[in-house]
Amino acid sequence: MLLTAAAVVVGAFIILFDPIFQGLAISLMAGEIASLFLSRMTVPIVYFLMRRREQRRAPAARTTLPGREAPPAGALTSAD
Secondary structure, eight states: OHHHHHHHHHHHHHGGGOTTTHHHHHHHHHHHHHHHHHHHHHHHHHHHHHHHHHHHHHHHHTOOOTTOOOOOTTOOOTTO
């Protein structure tokens, strides 16, 4: 992903000095850099938030009825 973005930016840099294609080069370079940073920042952050949300919900899902013990971790139950 990073190498592809670098190739697009370098390729667009070549046409940056042509007055006809200058707008295309600027928008291409800016869009590629913005999408690279957006994907490199948002994917890990969203994954972290989803993981933290799942861990906060997990203790509530593990509660058992009074008088019943929870099966050991990794044990097969009748539902499996």
